[in-house]
Amino acid sequence: MKPKGFVRRTRQREAILAVLKGTKCHPTADWVYQEVRKEMPHVSLGTIYRNLRTLSEHGEIQELAFGSAHSRFDANPDNHYHFICEECGTIEDLEMPALAELGKEALKLPGYEVRGHRLEFHGICPHCSHHRSDDYAN
Amino acid sequence: MKPKGFVRRTRQREAILAVLKGTKCHPTADWVYQEVRKEMPHVSLGTIYRNLRTLSEHGEIQELAFGSAHSRFDANPDNHYHFICEECGTIEDLEMPALAELGKEALKLPGYEVRGHRLEFHGICPHCSHHRSDDYAN
DNA sequence: GAATAAATGAGTAGAATTATCAATAATGGA
DNA sequence: TCCATTATTGATAATTCTACTCATTTATTC
Ligand SMILES: [Mn+2]
Ligand SMILES: [Mn+2]
Ligand SMILES: [Zn+2]
Ligand SMILES: [Zn+2]
Numbered sequence: 001m002k003p004k005g006f007v008r009r010t011r012q013r014e015a016i017l018a019v020l021k022g023t024k025c026h027p028t029a030d031w032v033y034q035e036v037r038k039e040m041p042h043v044s045l046g047t048i049y050r051n052l053r054t055l056s057e058h059g060e061i062q063e064l065a066f067g068s069a070h071s072r073f074d075a076n077p078d079n080h081y082h083f084i085c086e087e088c089g090t091i092e093d094l095e096m097p098a099l100a101e102l103g104k105e106a107l108k109l110p111g112y113e114v115r116g117h118r119l120e121f122h123g124i125c126p127h128c129s130h131h132r133s134d135d136y137a138n
Numbered sequence: 139m140k141p142k143g144f145v146r147r148t149r150q151r152e153a154i155l156a157v158l159k160g161t162k163c164h165p166t167a168d169w170v171y172q173e174v175r176k177e178m179p180h181v182s183l184g185t186i187y188r189n190l191r192t193l194s195e196h197g198e199i200q201e202l203a204f205g206s207a208h209s210r211f212d213a214n215p216d217n218h219y220h221f222i223c224e225e226c227g228t229i230e231d232l233e234m235p236a237l238a239e240l241g242k243e244a245l246k247l248p249g250y251e252v253r254g255h256r257l258e259f260h261g262i263c264p265h266c267s268h269h270r271s272d273d274y275a276n
Numbered sequence: 277g278a279a280t281a282a283a284t285g286a287g288t289a290g291a292a293t294t295a296t297c298a299a300t301a302a303t304g305g306a
Numbered sequence: 307t308c309c310a311t312t313a314t315t316g317a318t319a320a321t322t323c324t325a326c327t328c329a330t331t332t333a334t335t336c
Contacts, residue, residue, distance in 0.1 A: 006303085006313080007313085008301085008302050008303070008312095008313055008314065009302075009303090010301080010302070010313090010314065010315080012314080012315075013314090017213070020211055020212075020213040021213040023213075024230075024231065025228070025229075026210040026211065026212050026220075026229040027210065027211060028208055028209065028210060028211075028292090029208075029209065029211070029292080029293080030292085032211065042315095042316070043315090043316080044315065044316040044317065044318095045293090045316095045317095046293090046294080046295090046315080046316070046317080046318090047314080047315060047316070049292090049293065049294075050294090050314080050315085051314095052209075052211055056211070056215075059215050060215060061211055061212060061213050061214075061215055062211070062212045062214070062215045063209050063210075063211055063212075064204060064209065064210040064211070064212055064220070064229070065204050065208075065209040065210070066202060066203050066204040069208070069209065069292085069293080069322090069323080070166055070167075070203075070322080070323055070324085071166065071167065071190075071201050071202065071203040071323090071324090072164040072165065072166060072201075072202040072203070073158055073164065073165060073166075073167070073170065073190055073194070073199055073200070073201055073202070074158075074164050074199060074200045074201075074202055075155070075158040075159040075161075075199050076199075076200070077194075077197050077198060077199055077200045082164075082202070083247070083250060083252075086253065090163070090164075091163075091164040091202070092162075093162065094247075102257070102259075109221070109232075110264075111263075111264030111267065112221060112261060112262070112263060112264060112267075113261045113262040113267055114221075114259050114260075114261040115224065115260055115261040115262070116259070116260055116261070117257060117258065117259045117260070118256075118257070118258050118260070119240070119255060119256070119257045120255065120256050121240075121252050121254070121255045122252075122253060122254055122255070122256070123250060123251045123252040123253040123254070124250070124251040124253070125249075125250060126248075126249030126250060129249065129250075129251055144282080144334085145282085146281095146282055146283065146332085146333050146334070147333075147334090148282090148283060148284080148332080148333070149332095150283080150284070151283090166323090167323080167324080168322095168323085180284095180285070181284085181285080182284065182285040182286065182287095183285095183286095183324090184284080184285070184286080184287090184324090184325080184326085185283080185284060185285070187323090187324060187325075188283080188284085188325090189283090191325095208291085208292060208293085209292090209293090277336105278335105278336090279334105279335090279336085280333100280334085280335085280336105281332100281333095281334095282331105282332085282333075282334090283330105283331080283332075283333085284329105284330080284331065284332085285328105285329095285330085285331090286327100286328100286329100286330105287326105287327085287328100288325105288326080288327075289324100289325080289326070289327095290323105290324085290325075290326090291322100291323090291324085291325095292321100292322085292323085292324100293320105293321080293322080293323095294319105294320080294321070294322090295318100295319080295320070295321085296317100296318085296319075296320090297316105297317095297318100298315105298316100298317100299314105299315080299316085299317105300313105300314080300315065300316090301312100301313090301314075301315085302311100302312095302313075302314085303310105303311085303312090303313095304309105304310100304311095305308105305309085305310090305311105306307100306308085306309080306310100
């Protein structure tokens, strides 16, 4: 029987994945669009966005973004680390002290001038974890 | 004598900074806008964006964003770290192995389910570093 | 108080991303 | 091979976030 909600294999999706696998440049959606268009001139930009999301939801690629795309601001200008909830998007400070060794580790790269680093953890916050167990109780 | 290019102290900027200092929630520009409006109903959204940028350029606050706002995509779904150039925005993979201890460190937080972490270094890439010394040569 | 120019408010513009929906095409079964 | 189903597409409109414009206001120094 035909499963409901399965993922189809389309020429467009294959092309997008191939383009992404063929570069090391961590491209934007639009860059991928321009590349795919060379082989498939009628492809739609919406298709690119849709597939990039689908692919990353299925763990075939990853999206590098800060949570929900738009900027967040922090009154504390000193480097510190954050926990971001995948469910509700809240961002919380971690008490963990900034790791000086991390900077030194990366300084080994010849020619690179490392000025700082950012570390963030993601997962489920206690609040959302609660809600989830409520759901299972139904 | 009046210096040129100095930063003025305005009611709006003070209010924005006060709002930001008064929360731990890492708000968006719009959230700050709604808050400031309660005390200052005629404040403009443009003023909020302008000041948030000014304040972070002067190191009084920090902006949490992924480089140039829009998403980048990566064909490699496994966790690995990146170097981001502040000048040209290029993102490069680091050979550094993912640090397992980091996850364990954060797992100490009770109630949090840590699923992963992201680490990125920022600074100046060799290419831009070159250009910069060219500039000084003039 | 007057001169200066930084900053504001109101509106417009742009860029990135998402939503809509009729048409298309991938899939598994007959 | 043909069919029914429905995930996916292409084209376009709509949103959303952020930057820009410019006349007016206002903080700052003298
Ligand atoms: Mn913080
Ligand atoms: Mn990468
Ligand atoms: Zn949560
Ligand atoms: Zn660079």
